[in-house]
Amino acid sequence: MKQKELDGYQEFMKGLWKENPTFVQVLGMCPTLAVTNSAINAVVMAVATFFVLVGSSFLVSALQRWIPSQVRISLYVIIIATFVTLADYSLLATLPAVHKQLGAFIPLIVVNCIILGRAEAFASRYPVKYAVLDAAGMGAGFFLSLTMLGTVREILGTGTLFDIPLFGKGFEPWVTMILPPGGFITLGLLLLLSNWVTKKRAEFLKQVAAAQQEGL
């Protein structure tokens, strides 16, 4: 297979917006919606996913020559499960309170499609350096969208941010936002926003191109 020219910076940046795992690829929905009822949960979840993503991409890429393609998926899943177990126990040791709140959703990182997706689509084909950069970019993009969701939901749902009250006593919390329906609706609206931004940006670029042509 002929490898395309890679640019480390590009591989990192694409995860942030152009191929953002949440808004553009719509992967890994379960943790995205389940743990974003407060900003701190979202941040911890995103950091844990980031760790697993980078770790497993590194290992998959480093071992790619020795992994037979028939059993690759099972091997990837075992590699990922190992890193998740590491993350799970480290969280239990350092932040027991948050670990309790996240509960079953830490083990569920194993079946986060973003991680398996990156292992299969990228890490198993490219050198270690780029695999790690790609994973870091995707992890950062995931972090960005998760934090965004968590912040919006916590501010609207409880009137706080990282447990610090933002509004005066008159604030009436919009409880639905931290309940399940709020997750679906907030993500739906954020997706709309991101679609709109992408569309406006394309229109703007078109106008610029048209203006340049007129100038010539």
Place this chain on the structure above:
Amino acid sequence: MENLVWIFISTLLINNFVLSYFLGLCPFLGVSGRLETSFRLGMATSFVLVVTAISVWFLNTYVLIYAPYLRLISFIVVIASTVQFIEMAIKKLSPALFKALGIYLPLITTNCAILGLAVFATSRNYGFLEGLAFALGAGAGFTLALVLMAGIREEIEKTGDIPDLVRGTAMNLLVAGSLSLAFMGFAGLFSAG
């Protein structure tokens, strides 16, 4: 017995796997385009859920008491091999069904509802029968949510009057939000009675 019925109903309606635990969202958003396929997928998933619940009970009772840190890895291996096994069995027994399910069959492995069921059943210390009721409720709930969603989507597609910006995932999420809102109404089912 009452306890078992309660577990079944509460997983089916009140704590629906898809609409209030956010488990199994990938197929929920991806495969819910057509009513018939969603029903078939729901059935296959329910079957895997039940088999998983049984194997998880065996693992928890006989193996994992000696090595709790292997929990996650052994669960995922069991799930992956169960799905593989079912795939082979269906292929042998009923090629027609195998063809109808197609790609959705292997994809059940990465359905978070399955691993979620295993993890939840462990953390709640469910026994054999309770685990079974839990799995049946989860499977029925998953099928119910999928079928409802597919029905709504088919109707919306029929009118065809949707702005381009909303079409696709954004709309599906908003529909799922309203469904989830409706299911919240079941929360009073037991405390009221």
